[in-house]
Amino acid sequence: MIETTRPTPAVGGARTVVASGSLVRDATRVTLPGGLVLDDGRFLGEAELRPLSGYEEDWLASHPGVPSALATTYLLARCLISLDGVPGDRDLARRLLVGDRDFLMLQLRRITLGDRISAVLVCPGCQARMDVDLAVGEVPVECRPQGATWHVAELSDGPGRSRAVHFRLPNGADQEAVLGLDPQTAVGALLRRCLRDGGDAELAEGEKTGIANAMAELAPDLDLELELNCPECGEAFLAPFDTSAFFLDEMRVRGHQLLREVHALAFYYHWSESEILSLTRARRRAYLALLADALRPE
Numbered sequence: 001m002i003e004t005t006r007p008t009p010a011v012g013g014a015r016t017v018v019a020s021g022s023l024v025r026d027a028t029r030v031t032l033p034g035g036l037v038l039d040d041g042r043f044l045g046e047a048e049l050r051p052l053s054g055y056e057e058d059w060l061a062s063h064p065g066v067p068s069a070l071a072t073t074y075l076l077a078r079c080l081i082s083l084d085g086v087p088g089d090r091d092l093a094r095r096l097l098v099g100d101r102d103f104l105m106l107q108l109r110r111i112t113l114g115d116r117i118s119a120v121l122v123c124p125g126c127q128a129r130m131d132v133d134l135a136v137g138e139v140p141v142e143c144r145p146q147g148a149t150w151h152v153a154e155l156s157d158g159p160g161r162s163r164a165v166h167f168r169l170p171n172g173a174d175q176e177a178v179l180g181l182d183p184q185t186a187v188g189a190l191l192r193r194c195l196r197d198g199g200d201a202e203l204a205e206g207e208k209t210g211i212a213n214a215m216a217e218l219a220p221d222l223d224l225e226l227e228l229n230c231p232e233c234g235e236a237f238l239a240p241f242d243t244s245a246f247f248l249d250e251m252r253v254r255g256h257q258l259l260r261e262v263h264a265l266a267f268y269y270h271w272s273e274s275e276i277l278s279l280t281r282a283r284r285r286a287y288l289a290l291l292a293d294a295l296r297p298e
């Protein structure tokens with residue numbers, strides 16, 4: 001027999017896990033680069049996050065084709081414990097600005113799997129695969145603390161023709177709403193959703209660009225473009241790096257692998273499935289490593 005401490009049992013999902021303490025030790029506080037302005041004018045910017053547990057991994061494993069925006073909402077609803085005291089849920093996750101959601105996914109990645117990211121990218125010149133190492137802390141973040149939900153842009157559509165258009169910045173609900181549309185339609189639909197009164201006025205192409213530029217200036221953002229040189233052919237290129245999609249991929253263990261890990265721990269430690277799934281991947285794997293050591297023949 002090997003000696004081990006029994007993790008705090010968790011019943012009934014993530015909220016209880018946090019309250020009972022097994023994961024709260026790993027919770028962390030981060031400041032959103034944008035933040036959320038509520039209808040009553042209150043500003044929410046300090047987020048408390050916990051790492052993914054096996055429950056979230058199990059969900060990801062059983063929803064292999066789910067679009068990134070939906071998976072992000074799901075994970076933030078579960079792992080964002082609170083935002084300046086307001087408990088996290090699906091609604092809150094959807095109201096967060098796109099840049100804040102990306103930022104939180106990056107932080108989830110950091111507290112769940114660590115700061116170092118190792119990715120394999122393909123050179124657009126010679127198709128050679130190359131290893132790229134970066135640190136979560138090195139990703140440049142454009143902080144744009146929000147002062148209001150609505151902004152105004154003075155748009156000009158030809159000489160002497162200008163008007164004021166009220167808009168807000170795109171959030172998670174907008175990302176979800178345009179899922180499945182082709183990119184061109186999605187951009188138009190996203191813009192319309194973000195105009196006050198649903199944007200009943202038709203926008204000229206120049207006006208759309210004007211609003212998109214105004215949005216880009218006001219929105220918090222992660223700069224996820226990597227400047228790379230191919231070690232094979234020497235070509236210099238810029239590679240967009242979608243950390244949220246990458247992280248979702250990293251966390252998406254195959255269902256049968258998670259099942260085997262749960263089985264091994266249940267078999268030897270006699271913990272319940274819910275107890276095992278309440279552990280983070282790091283902790284689950286640490287127990288499995290101890291188990292493998294203990295079971296290794298002399």
Ligand SMILES: [Zn+2]
Nearest residue numbers: 123126230233
């Ligand atoms: Zn190359």
